[in-house]
Amino acid sequence: MSKPSDLVQGTLDMLLLKILALEPMNGFAVSQRLKQVSGDVLQMSDGSLYPALHKLEQEGWITAEWKTSEKGRRAKYYSLTRLGRRQLEREANSWGRLSSAISRVVKLKGA
């Protein structure tokens, strides 16, 4: 498991929620999307992805459903619940506050 995901566990949860907020998708697609949107900055191994998804599911923020995919293959699709949407808002807000606070501190130090 890579270090950054440990450090910002809550942030990763938020990212996953954000990704799933766009459309329901399966675990593989989530990992692809995550790589795609964050480039190499946020690396999340496949090994941490699934426990994270399961945790969100157990929290009731996302819900899973078995669907037949485009290639006729059965896959587990995750989608955001109403609770998850609210959680995402909350986390996005606090993340916004936190990141602006941190960047202010960093600027202060740099000055």
Next chain:
Amino acid sequence: MRTAHWLYTIPLRLRSLFRRRDADRELDDELRDHLERKTEEYVAKGLPLKEARRQALIDLGGVEQVKEKCRDTRHVNSIQDLTHDLRYGLRMLRKSPSFTVVAVLTLALGIGANTSLFSVVNGVLLNPLPYPHPDQVVIASNTSSTLPETWISYPDFLDWVRDNHSFSSLSAYESLVSFNLLGQGEPERVSATEISSAFFPALGVTPVLGRNLSPAEDQLNGPPAVILSGGFWKTKFGSSPDILGKSINLDGTDYTVVGVLPENFYFCCENISFRLSDVYVPIGADKNPWMRDRKFHPGIYAIGRLKPGVTLAQARADMDGMASSLAAAYPDTDKDQGIRVTPLKQVVVREIRPFLLVLLTAVGFVLLIACVNVANLLLARSTGRVREFAIRAALGASQGRVIRQLLTESVLLAMAGGALGLLLASWGTRTALSVLPSTLPRASDVRMDPHVLLFTLVVSLLAGVLVGLAPALKISQPDLHETLKEGGRGASGAHYRTQSVFVVIEMALTVVLLVGAGLTIRTLVSLSSVNPGFDPHHVLSFNVGFPPSVASADATQIRAGFRQLTDKIAAVPGVQSVSLMNAAVPMGDRYDVNFWINGQPKPATDANKPLTLWYLVGPDYLKVMKIPLLRGRFLTAQDDANSPGVCVIDEDFARKYFGNQDPIGKRLNFDLVYKQLEIVGVVGHVKQFGLDENARSLARAQLYASALQLPDNLTQAWVPFTGYVIRTQGSPDAFAASIRGALRRFNSKAVMFHTETMDSVVARSLASRRFAMILLAVFAALALVLASIGIYGVISYVAGQRTREIGIRLALGATRSDILKMVLVDGTRLAVTGVAAGLVVVAGLTRLMAKILYGVSATDPLTFTVVAVILTLVALAACYVPARRAMRVDPMVALRHE
């Protein structure tokens, strides 16, 4: 938000818990899907299939680990923790089987004893009576200025029925009735209760067959009707349903069977004999002269059901008003007479309640002692685990988590103890009740019902928590640094302190139980040395049921019959003396008459007239019962219907009403039964109400009159109650058959019943005390054993922990006897402190027992001393074994060991 959250998550949790396999399979599928896609991606990038698959696996980083991590997210932690704790606890308990066995057995004894006694209390005191809305059922009786409870006169009762506003049904009943059953094979005696037609409606009982008595049957010269008890119907008529409408012959009268009661019907109060009646006949049809006269109070009580919404207080007020209006209307008989209304349940348990409460307290103490013992065992064991818990704490286990682990273990122990205790209890209760069948009212209601099971469960849980709490709190806050540094020996002085406090508590509780048992034993001993006023040994008493040819003859013939039968019985070899015995019977039925002393003004009301117990006997009564004649003479064969009426009084009578005057030659006036009787002698007092009669302060004047001087009309009326007592050579039990033979020779249809030796009558009067004594003694013995094990355990443990110190002392020159003394002094200090504390506590507590004590003070110094000495000695003996062990410590081994 919270609720919404749970709405989403609870199904998930439940699924994780109960459909784990499904969840796991889906997880497998999901990961396989991922791997396939990933592999395809790598293949698309140009890797060979094999390499692509390998890369995909590497990316995932170990399928099993990922799965485990996913499973971990399933948040059924608290339940999983519990299963973990349980599994771990079971493993720990399995690992030390001897500890587990001792602890479980100890708890099983404590919980079992409690369950057993609770099932009795539950059946007898707590369970509602087996009637619908039992709280509405009350017993009513009269009261007088001198007596808290007297029988009711039937005319008064009829007025109650007519004028009351409180009862939906009100019935009189009299249970001292019996009949000869004729025409069903051998004549036999059946016990009967005379009831009003409202009796079963008042109880809320419906016959299984037929109907209740009708009001038309419940009156003088109504058609004779009878209701059979279920048991009588079964044994006598093979439960045949065509019994309805048939008739049975009771004392020469044909009664039509109109109903049969359910077999489990039960009506049994202290004022009713424990025998259930065979038949129920209408009281209104009773032709006896005393039923029509307000002056007589012939064994009648009333039972009523309150109208819905009427409270007990309202009913009491209503009946108080009734009493005053009756007093105004009939001042001669009813003035100063009250009416008492008591809930049926209270009447049923009145006598037994103080005993059961004392026993319940005692058995609670036994459980406490058992708990303290097990807590001590756990404490001792946990010291060995201090290091284990210190490490856990160091690794971040919360204090609560450790406490939970320990409590899980102790509750496991208690549950096992509870289960075993339940087995012990159900077996023990059955045995106890079969040994003591008739001492307990409502014994048939004692069983392991859901209440008892719930009680056991709760008690076990409490015991588990109680037992585990002290060690858990103790150990969950270890001084990490010290403990780890000490190398895990971990014993600190504080542990001894807790354990010592436990031992002191245990000793004190044991003192309480021992003193309680001691006082009860002393009570029984002093009661059994009480002189009942007569010699019960070698005396047989029985009643005789005469057939109609004898019973309905005229008074002269009946008297002649009595004489004849007396002679026939006296002729039986081995019978030393024989006497008629009617009306009051020592330690049995009681009958009173009002009187006033001739020459003194007649009291205005019946209630103001003095009362005396009234014995109707034959000339040899004193010889049979060996009651001492103190003055004058006793009744003789010459005191018969043709000679002037005489009587003999007892010493209490003489003292109370004549003081220092000589009562001989004085005359007593009556307005019931007799006109006037002359006192011709004074005899010793007989303890009518049992050996403990003074304790109930009911001792009453006693008067003996000749059965042959009963007025003509009453001579006939009293025939059904005729009894005899005989003094025999050798065991009276052997005489039943030959007496029955004599009876047959007198009249082939006469029946002998209620045959009982006077010894057993006396013993019966102590039955509930003996019951309480046996149980208290058992509890106290249990407590003594537990407490000795307890003090033995602690002293061994402490001595064991001090092995090194002892080694050093020995190495420095202490002698072995110094060591012995040291350990013994430790033990003695604990024992003596405990005993002293116990004595202080018990001095306060035994006052609560005063009700069931007799002839011994609640703070009897002898009992206290003996208990203190015994317990201290037992405790010392328990300490001696570990002290000897400590004495033999080899200093080299002890020091090297450390």
